[in-house]
Amino acid sequence: IEHMVFRGTPSFPANDLKRFLERCGLSWGADLNAETGMEHTTYSLDIPLKKNSTELLATGLRVLKEFAFDALLRSEDIQKEKGVVEEEWRGRLGVEQRVEDKFWAEVFAGTLHSQRLPIGKMETLRRCPDERLRAFYKRWYRPQQMTILCIGDFGSNTVAKTLIEKAFADVKPSKDSEQQWTPPPLSAHARAAV
Numbered sequence: 001i002e003h004m005v006f007r008g009t010p011s012f013p014a015n016d017l018k019r020f021l022e023r024c025g026l027s028w029g030a031d032l033n034a035e036t037g038m039e040h041t042t043y044s045l046d047i048p049l050k051k052n053s054t055e056l057l058a059t060g061l062r063v064l065k066e067f068a069f070d071a072l073l074r075s076e077d078i079q080k081e082k083g084v085v086e087e088e089w090r091g092r093l094g095v096e097q098r099v100e101d102k103f104w105a106e107v108f109a110g111t112l113h114s115q116r117l118p119i120g121k122m123e124t125l126r127r128c129p130d131e132r133l134r135a136f137y138k139r140w141y142r143p144q145q146m147t148i149l150c151i152g153d154f155g156s157n158t159v160a161k162t163l164i165e166k167a168f169a170d171v172k173p174s175k176d177s178e179q180q181w182t183p184p185p186l187s188a189h190a191r192a193a194v
Contacts, residue, residue, distance in 0.1 A: 001137050002034045002041050003084060007077035009066035017063065024056055032063075036118040038108075043067055049152050054159065057150075061167035064148070068141055069171060075130045082125055089119050142174035 008014055018028055024047075026032065031046045045060045047053060101117070108114040148168075150160040 001071070001133065001141070002036045002043075003081040004073055004077060004133070004137075005034075005043070005067040005071040006032075007081065008072040008074065009063070009070050010072070011062060011066055013072065020059070038113050038118060047152075049154070054163070057160070058163050058167065061148075061163055065167050065171065068143075068146060071137065073130070073134050073137060078130050078133060082128075085119065085125060086122055089122055092119070139176065142176070143168070143171050144173050 006017065009017070012020060017032075021028060021032055026046070026048075032044070034041060034043045036042075043064055045064060047056050047060050104117060105114045148164055150164065152160075154160050
């Protein structure tokens with residue numbers, strides 16, 4: 001999902017988002033990026049505060065809103081991104097990754113996380129049907145599980161708040177039951193992986 005939202009939304013299909021960023025003097029990767037952790041995905045958009053920054057911030061919030069709720073998730077894009085994710089995984093192979101795998105196996109012992117880092121297992125990625133990915137997006141990308149954080153000198157506390165409320169005004173809480181996260185069990189004894 002993290003990769004897929006960049007492939008298109010209703011307001012920014014295909015490469016329109018990249019062109020929009022460039023018109024605003026922003027760059028892909030440096031000013032707009034994402035990362036996935038064990039229990040979260042973070043999308044970040046750095047917008048310079050200067051003239052027209054209110055309009056730019058409003059558009060940036062629309063981008064984030066569409067990432068969260070309106071990603072197109074087209075089958076042809078899903079297949080392309082599977083290849084990109086696999087290359088990312090392949091690029092991490094080596095001694096450093098083996099050490100990290102052992103570390104996380106100890107930290108998350110007794111949980112599924114100990115066996116599955118955020119990038120996932122390649123055999124699962126290859127076999128995952130497009131519809132399952134879309135169902136995951138619908139199930140987990142919902143407002144009651146999200147936080148919007150705006151940091152900057154907006155001149156007033158109400159500027160960012162007003163823009164956020166406007167950008168997300170039509171988003172309604174999901175009626176699905178809340179998913180509960182169970183933290184990994186704490187160990188009473190010291191553990192080490194060498």
